[in-house]
Amino acid sequence: MCNMAILPSSSLLSLSQRKLIYPSSIFACSTQIRFQLGFQIMTSTSKCEPKSVASSTVYEVPGLDSHEMDSIAEKTFARYSSKTELKRNGKGISIVWYRNDLRVLDNEALFKAWVSSEAILPVYCIDPRLFETTYYFGLPKTGALRAQFIIECLADLKKNLMKKGLDLLIQHGKPEDILPSLAKAFGAHTVYAHKETCSEELQVERLVVRGLRRVVLSPAQGNSTNSSSTNNPKLELIWGSTMYHLDDLPFSVSSLPDVYTQFRKSVEAKCTIRGCIRHPKSLGPPPNIDDWGSIPSIEQLGLHLEKATKGMLFLGGETAALSRVTEYFWKKDLLKTYKETRNGMLGPDYSTKFSPWFASGSLSPRLIYEEVKRYEKERQANDSTYWVLFELIWRDYFRFLSIKYGNSLFHLGGPRKVEQGWSQEQKLFESWRNGCTGYPLIDANMKELSTTGFMSNRGRQIVCSFLVRDMGIDWRMGAEWFETCLLDYDPCSNYGNWTYGAGVGNDPREDRYFSIPKQAQTYDPEGEYVAYWLPELVALPTEKRNFPGKSYIEQVVPLKFGNTNRHHNQSMARRSKFGGRQFGAQRR
Ligand SMILES: Cc1cc2nc3c(=O)[nH]c(=O)nc-3n(C[C@H](O)[C@H](O)[C@H](O)COP(=O)(O)OP(=O)(O)OC[C@H]3O[C@@H](n4cnc5c(N)ncnc54)[C@H](O)[C@@H]3O)c2cc1C
Ligand SMILES: Nc1ncnc2c1ncn2[C@@H]1O[C@H](COP(=O)(O)OP(=O)(O)OP(=O)(O)O)[C@@H](O)[C@H]1O
Helix, strand or coil, X not given: CCCCCCCCHHHCCCHHHCCECCCHHHHCCCCCCCCCCCCEEECCCCCCCHHHCCCXXXXXXXXXXXXXXXXXXXXXXXXXXXXXCXXXXXXXXXXXXXXXXXXXXXCHHHHHHHHCCCEEEEEEEXXXXXXXXXXXXXXXXXXXXXXXXXXXXXXXXXXXXXXXXXXXXXXECCHHHHHHHHHHHHCEEEEEEECCCCHHHHHHHHHHHHHHHCCCECCCCCCXXXXXXXXXXXXXXXXXXXXXXXXXXXXXXXXXXXXXXXXXXXXXXXXXXXXXXXXXXXXXXXXXXXXXXXXXXXXXXXXXXXXXXXXXXXXXXXXXXXXXXXXXXXXXXXXXXXXXXXXXXXXXXXXXXXXXXXXHCCCCHHHHHHHHHHHHHHCCCCHHHHHHHHHHHHHHHHHHXXXXXXXXXXXXXXXXXXXXCCECCHHHHHHHHHCCCCCHHHHHHHHHHHHHCCCCHHHHHHHHHHHHHHCCECHHHHHHHHHHHCCCCCHHHHHHHHHHHCCCCCCCCCCEEECXXXXXXXXXXXXXXXXXXXXXXXXXXXXXXXCCHHHCCCCCCCCCCCCCCCCCCHHHHCECCCCCEEECCCCC
């Protein structure tokens, strides 16, 4: 085992200190104005109306102080703990292998480990493969912003496990090396973990199983019911990443409908969502361990973050996740207007911002389901309260699709094996990645992504369409850049949405062109969003900010359909050359 020095809490960067650093060449955009003077942190007590947003505003998400967050977490833990006496009936030690499920609440792997043992050893492996490069284009596999977010998740998980009478063992290395050696050292009979669905993660699962097979436990340590003396620890994988459970689907996953609406209608009519797993008050004791390892700093991971001066700053961990739920649903009472605001781009409150915590597993979608139902009972039920669940069904759908379509999700032709010519022109791609295309709406979104690790759903659809349709660039380059940057990176949702956006997804009807002039007019009519990210546009009249002409950098490519004139809208009904429709407005 190789442990790194214990991280002093002061070395966890405070929210307002973060900014992703990339090699300077990536940001070789001469017109970029760095606006780093006198920024202001917005918290829940600040007025954060998008219209009055200053270019230097930093929004903490959630916008609550740590005292309030701790109190929210404590109350939520109490609400989601078991009200009845629960009994554990196992023997020996079991291991919980934490992966993308960095939470205590509604964690079935943790619960099963508790039931089946006398002591649980929770472990997280800092897998060096996560800090290598993306598959095709050699970009950083995990950017510094997401790495920092995960570091915070781990620190918070450790704290919450300790409150439950446990701890978190941090190990540096590959799970297939670490878990068998821990199972051997502790005589653990079972390793519990949440099941993943994409090939990189599945390969690790296979290697862990292989490693565990080589460990021989004594009959007293094992979980085998037969009398054989060759008793290996087992890997027990549990489904826990979706709102609808895989086993509850009304069809086998290989027969998953290729049209989302069919999937949604079918699960809504035929399935129920399971209640959250409720834990006992204490999950202890943990096994006796002298050195629980240390959470690495961002520098120890070989990455670097610069102090952030604008945009949203997310705090990792279950405590922050539960606090954001309380803030968005209960404190700010925003759930009731979600459907009207969800296509926004500026500020923390137009949408839930739950995705980074879903991706790290700090937040369970079933808990959100229960909270939506509670809100509907205690406050009101309307289209907006339903719509959050509607979007979560999309998330489920992409997860199930990743099982049905396997690696084709990552291949150029996608699940439909579409044959089409794509460009890999580096210069064009870099102008997109760096936010130097000459189209303010694209540039602002791309700068938001690299600065904060987040981009709105609206923005993601627009920049995806621009890259694949207007530039004709290989969509996997865009998907891999998202993989590097996104705090909420999830292979299923990311590659699923990219294949849809590129027109190679399983549903041929989801093949759409987003007209930038039309999108700008509809979603940023006064140029507030672009002016926030591109301060050089602030001085322009509001109606010119998205259409700055010569006062902004030159456009790197013409638009495929229509010009950049803001009155452009006549040609919207034309069919695209890709066979797809051109969309000026909302996707769904
Ligand atoms: C090209 C592209 C790439 C994307 N990559 C990712 C990704 O890697 N990880 C990720 O979580 N989402 C991804 N999305 C989906 C979506 O943009 C984000 O989930 C959403 O913007 C997160 O913000 P929010 O939590 O405020 O969402 P809200 O609007 O508040 O929605 C609530 C939740 O519903 C789910 N959801 C909403 N829209 C989608 C969607 N289109 N697909 C899947 N789930 C959805 C998310 O879990 C989200 O947190 C991508 C979308 C596009 C177009
Ligand atoms: N979690 C993940 N995140 C990103 N990419 C993933 C993930 N899991 C699997 N992939 C991608 O799945 C693909 C698997 O490729 P691999 O070579 O193993 O299988 P394949 O189907 O034979 O592909 P190919 O024919 O392109 O070589 C790669 O593109 C890999 O990046």
